Amino acid sequence: MNDFSISAYRELVGYAVNNFEWASYLGSPPNNAIIWRHDCDFSLSKASEIAAIDHEEGMRSNFFINLHATTYNARSKSGQLIVRSFLDYGHTVGIHLDVAYYGDIWTEDRLAEVLIAEQVQFESHFGLSPKAFSFHNPTNFEMNFLSQTYAGIVNCYSKEFRTDYRYASDSNGYWRHQPISDVMRANSQIPLQVLTHPAWWSIRPFEARERLVQALAHTMFFELSAYDRNLVIYGRENRSDFVDALHLLKGIPEDLQIVFNTLLSFGFIEAALNLAKDEICKRSLDAPNQELLQDFVVILSKKARTEDPIV
Numbered sequence: 001m002n003d004f005s006i007s008a009y010r011e012l013v014g015y016a017v018n019n020f021e022w023a024s025y026l027g028s029p030p031n032n033a034i035i036w037r038h039d040c041d042f043s044l045s046k047a048s049e050i051a052a053i054d055h056e057e058g059m060r061s062n063f064f065i066n067l068h069a070t071t072y073n074a075r076s077k078s079g080q081l082i083v084r085s086f087l088d089y090g091h092t093v094g095i096h097l098d099v100a101y102y103g104d105i106w107t108e109d110r111l112a113e114v115l116i117a118e119q120v121q122f123e124s125h126f127g128l129s130p131k132a133f134s135f136h137n138p139t140n141f142e143m144n145f146l147s148q149t150y151a152g153i154v155n156c157y158s159k160e161f162r163t164d165y166r167y168a169s170d171s172n173g174y175w176r177h178q179p180i181s182d183v184m185r186a187n188s189q190i191p192l193q194v195l196t197h198p199a200w201w202s203i204r205p206f207e208a209r210e211r212l213v214q215a216l217a218h219t220m221f222f223e224l225s226a227y228d229r230n231l232v233i234y235g236r237e238n239r240s241d242f243v244d245a246l247h248l249l250k251g252i253p254e255d256l257q258i259v260f261n262t263l264l265s266f267g268f269i270e271a272a273l274n275l276a277k278d279e280i281c282k283r284s285l286d287a288p289n290q291e292l293l294q295d296f297v298v299i300l301s302k303k304a305r306t307e308d309p310i311v
């Protein structure tokens with residue numbers, strides 16, 4: 001399966017729910033168990049989108065959070081709300097341990113010490129105590145930490161998980177070992193651990209790098225929406241060339257809002273125009289959305305005419 005669209009993801013998780021028995025990282029799994037794990041890299045708002053889908057499809061997932069991520073801040077108010085929402089959905093939260101941040105995890109004792117310190121931070125920021133951890137970007141060195149637990153916290157890369165479970169991962173935006181559909185349909189009696197990263201799933205089946213850009217744009221859009229909203233709340237001017245156009249877009253599907261926001265923010269008016277016209281031609285949106293896009297095209301066409309085509 002090379003389709004990493006959100007709709008393909010929804011089918012995948014639905015298939016998992018219907019054909020496997022959910023298991024957590026604690027206790028003994030049944031033979032047809034599936035552990036569904038998400039390592040949250042790049043975008044917490046994207047993880048939030050996946051958490052909602054998992055919940056709608058009946059999957060109880062395990063979201064692993066990196067406290068030292070460069071592209072999201074789980075300890076911010078919005079990050080805290082997202083992490084807490086995972087629990088409300090019935091998912092669990094684990095530690096996605098960024099060993100590079102510490103740079104000195106050379107022994108099992110030091111690993112246990114760091115995990116205890118992170119567990120304390122999870123308790124203080126999110127009011128939860130993680131029971132499992134996964135390494136972020138593990139090197140061969142980290143893969144030699146083979147114990148089932150450190151400081152009582154389950155190691156997702158333990159010897160047991162690597163020998164007693166089948167494994168599928170979408171790392172780098174593709175199923176590296178075997179297509180996930182083959183793995184899930186193998187009719188095996190060995191439990192399965194599936195690792196996905198929310199950032200690799202996008203509304204359209206782009207290639208991996210483009211999906212990553214979409215995930216990062218998702219975070220940007222999340223912040224832009226808060227910015228626009230606060231300007232309205234506090235009665236401030238929105239000093240953007242595209243206020244009217246962006247206002248119109250509020251009603252259309254979020255993925256398109258993200259794309260249009262990105263294009264307009266970088267000044268690609270013609271590209272935004274062409275995309276809007278394409279969407280209107282495809283007629284895949286409902287009538288109110290079609291009308292919004294028609295109005296959007298009118299505004300952008302006027303704007304495009306005022307631009308110097310050489311610049």
Ligand SMILES: [Zn+2]
Nearest residue numbers: 039041136137
């Ligand atoms: Zn990671």
